[in-house]
Amino acid sequence: MAQTATTRQSSGTQDEALVRAVNVMKSFHGNEVLKGIDLTVRRGEVVCLLGPSGSGKTTFLRCINQLESIDGGRIWVDGELMGFRQDDRGQLHHLTDKQIAAQRREIGMVFQRFNLFPHKTALENVIEAPTQVKGVRKGVARARAQDLLASVGLADKSAAYPGALSGGQQQRVAIARALAMDPKLMLFDEPTSALDPELVGEVLRVMRELARTGMTMIVVTHEMEFAREVADHVVFMDAGVVCEEGPPEQVIAHPRNERTRAFLRRMR
Numbered sequence: 001m002a003q004t005a006t007t008r009q010s011s012g013t014q015d016e017a018l019v020r021a022v023n024v025m026k027s028f029h030g031n032e033v034l035k036g037i038d039l040t041v042r043r044g045e046v047v048c049l050l051g052p053s054g055s056g057k058t059t060f061l062r063c064i065n066q067l068e069s070i071d072g073g074r075i076w077v078d079g080e081l082m083g084f085r086q087d088d089r090g091q092l093h094h095l096t097d098k099q100i101a102a103q104r105r106e107i108g109m110v111f112q113r114f115n116l117f118p119h120k121t122a123l124e125n126v127i128e129a130p131t132q133v134k135g136v137r138k139g140v141a142r143a144r145a146q147d148l149l150a151s152v153g154l155a156d157k158s159a160a161y162p163g164a165l166s167g168g169q170q171q172r173v174a175i176a177r178a179l180a181m182d183p184k185l186m187l188f189d190e191p192t193s194a195l196d197p198e199l200v201g202e203v204l205r206v207m208r209e210l211a212r213t214g215m216t217m218i219v220v221t222h223e224m225e226f227a228r229e230v231a232d233h234v235v236f237m238d239a240g241v242v243c244e245e246g247p248p249e250q251v252i253a254h255p256r257n258e259r260t261r262a263f264l265r266r267m268r
């Protein structure tokens with residue numbers, strides 16, 4: 001993609017956008033999945049992405065942290081253009097894998113499936129990235145991991161292997177693991193949809209707590225109650241476009257768009 005644009009936006013103030021996505025496009029084999037998505041997330045905000053299956057929510061999340069490269073548009077996180085650098089003539093060039101890895105380190109992601117290392121304990125899972133990627137000393141990483149496991153209600157499970165934990169507990173370890181890298185931003189991709197219903201609440205509770213600490217979060221979810229209570233901003237996507245967005249009391253309680261209304265009727 002050779003286009004001109006500024007790669008760095010003004011840095012700094014507290015109320016500045018942490019994430020700014022402009023006209024993001026993505027296709028897979030000619031199938032246009034994102035057709036020009038715009039999104040702004042301010043620091044400390046929780047944004048919930050809602051919408052029917054196949055509308056492009058996961059793809060958009062994966063584009064934000066560069067698990068997918070975008071075909072058009074721009075994404076800035078904390079003022080830094082994701083995936084590209086600008087040369088002296090203002091042309092944009094794809095970053096190297098190593099540079100992209102460095103950008104991704106700043107963003108935590110929690111998946112539908114927890115993807116813990118099965119042969120490592122909860123604590124070992126949490127210290128893996130800080131020690132291996134950031135070079136944090138083991139003793140320091142262990143102390144921090146204990147604190148993080150305590151913060152997700154698993155102080156007594158640090159020595160347990162994933163196989164001995166419930167799905168909800170594994171997902172809470174996955175959240176602690178993402179937080180161990182001190183991310184600027186947390187992305188959640190349907191974090192409770194693979195869980196038995198009775199385990200959903202404990203994970204949402206941890207996410208609520210995290211939101212309260214001021215963490216900036218983008219959450220793909222079908223949990224309307226959570227979105228209504230915790231989100232500052234709700235974005236409804238359908239067929240690769242944003243149909244409607246605004247505060248939850250508007251989008252969820254009083255949707256204006258017919259597609260949003262139809263979706264919410266089906267969710268009830």
Ligand code: ADP
Pocket residue numbers: 028033051052053054055056057058059060
């Ligand atoms: P949602 O999260 O809203 O359910 P997704 O982003 O998962 O939607 O998927 C949107 C569309 O993109 C779907 O049609 C899906 O099949 C397609 N898609 C997603 N990832 C890929 C991929 N890696 N290769 C091909 N098609 C993909």
